Amino acid sequence: MKRRGFLFSAGGITAGLSLGLPFAFAETAAQDAEIRITQPFNGAVLHRRLKDPVVGVVEGTDGKPIALKIKVSGEAPPDAAVTVDGIASRRNGKTFEAEIELRQKTNDIVVRAKLSSNEVKEARGRVLWLKNSVPRYCFGIDDTIFCLREIHRNNYKSIFDDYFLGNLQKLNRQYGMKVTLNLFYTTSVEEILTAEREQFNLSQFSDKYKSEWRDNADWLRLAFHAKREFPDRPYKDASIETLIGDYLELEKEVKRFAGEETYSPALVIHWNEIRPEMLKPLAAQGVKVLGAGTVGYPHDAVCREYLSKQDFLLDADSGIVFMRRDLRVLNNEPLDNIVPELEKTIVDPNTAEVVFFVTHEQYFWQFYKNYIPNHWKRLERAFGYVTERGYKPVFINDETLGLDDTQFA
Numbered sequence: 001m002k003r004r005g006f007l008f009s010a011g012g013i014t015a016g017l018s019l020g021l022p023f024a025f026a027e028t029a030a031q032d033a034e035i036r037i038t039q040p041f042n043g044a045v046l047h048r049r050l051k052d053p054v055v056g057v058v059e060g061t062d063g064k065p066i067a068l069k070i071k072v073s074g075e076a077p078p079d080a081a082v083t084v085d086g087i088a089s090r091r092n093g094k095t096f097e098a099e100i101e102l103r104q105k106t107n108d109i110v111v112r113a114k115l116s117s118n119e120v121k122e123a124r125g126r127v128l129w130l131k132n133s134v135p136r137y138c139f140g141i142d143d144t145i146f147c148l149r150e151i152h153r154n155n156y157k158s159i160f161d162d163y164f165l166g167n168l169q170k171l172n173r174q175y176g177m178k179v180t181l182n183l184f185y186t187t188s189v190e191e192i193l194t195a196e197r198e199q200f201n202l203s204q205f206s207d208k209y210k211s212e213w214r215d216n217a218d219w220l221r222l223a224f225h226a227k228r229e230f231p232d233r234p235y236k237d238a239s240i241e242t243l244i245g246d247y248l249e250l251e252k253e254v255k256r257f258a259g260e261e262t263y264s265p266a267l268v269i270h271w272n273e274i275r276p277e278m279l280k281p282l283a284a285q286g287v288k289v290l291g292a293g294t295v296g297y298p299h300d301a302v303c304r305e306y307l308s309k310q311d312f313l314l315d316a317d318s319g320i321v322f323m324r325r326d327l328r329v330l331n332n333e334p335l336d337n338i339v340p341e342l343e344k345t346i347v348d349p350n351t352a353e354v355v356f357f358v359t360h361e362q363y364f365w366q367f368y369k370n371y372i373p374n375h376w377k378r379l380e381r382a383f384g385y386v387t388e389r390g391y392k393p394v395f396i397n398d399e400t401l402g403l404d405d406t407q408f409a
Helices: 146-154 163-175 210-215 240-258 276-284 301-307 335-347 375-388
Strands: 036-039 054-059 065-075 081-084 090-092 095-102 106-114 120-129 136-144 179-184 220-226 289-292 312-314 321-324 354-360
Touching: 036 120, 065 106, 065 120, 081 095, 095 106, 120 312, 136 146, 136 220, 146 163, 163 220, 163 375, 210 240, 220 240, 240 276, 301 312, 301 321, 321 354, 335 354, 335 375, 354 375
Parallel strands: 136 179, 136 354, 179 220, 289 321
Antiparallel strands: 036 065, 054 065, 065 095, 081 106, 090 095, 106 120, 312 321
């Protein structure tokens, strides 16, 4: 029995265990299931350039899309009459298949199977449709704190007098790139540097640059990453109160010295390791998207495997959308590997729509023990590649997933 899909108990919807989803993915639950949806995957985020389960687009008289046609398939008892959103399905033994149209951003799929005993069993799923999706990329720099300390200790006239922010400004002017700096609240005593630096936290940073931050918020934003770099995996065993307390402390300082316009909800939590019960509290703080790596969220192994081959996956319980990271982090990706790896990404329709880059701030600094001399060249190589291919730079942590759509994305 395939595990990549919606799995349901014979008596109704089985409660999700790992993600808090209203669907279970465990094999033990699947063994007794009489009805299940195998496609689309629960939480799939769909657009017109995907292949399965996308069949085509329905356009209005103005040529704009009004619906997305998709194929819904699964398994049910051979003698059951199965409908999908009220549409009779085609049957072939245990399998069923039907084409339906998605007309909203959030779409609940309802499969009903009427058995020979007249008992009706039901399975439900949820998918998103990004109606006006375009190829786009987003970029984040994790572990950011050094540049703010340098501005503070040197009392620069402009934030862009700082070496790090100055180079980011040049990249913005050259490629139009946008960047979210994922911040630590404070430096760590464990950091090993080749030049002496004092400890620093965001409460020390001056608000005299606030207008400059605001003026550049169209391409430069600041977000929560963690309290500090060490210890590793700080929220794996922490309380929800600790995580949200750290989150709010950083948010308060960013808004104080950089303004509301510059602040962004979190995009990446340090090490990606938080517990499932932390997702709803993060969503309550405005988090819409979390960039995912090879560990941590999503917490279910089947969902992680699915996301490794897709751009997005919706966590229906919290409403947060998980986003696949492309490449390894750029500070770990050799310069000559960047284009070949990106080519693999954009040749696959399932991963080509959105490219998500991440790197880490410390590797840009010569006084850091693991400084990477060609770090800036790696960014130029990546931005040059996606820019030449028409990818649009976006901030993606909003309800539209980085799309400009007044109706829905």
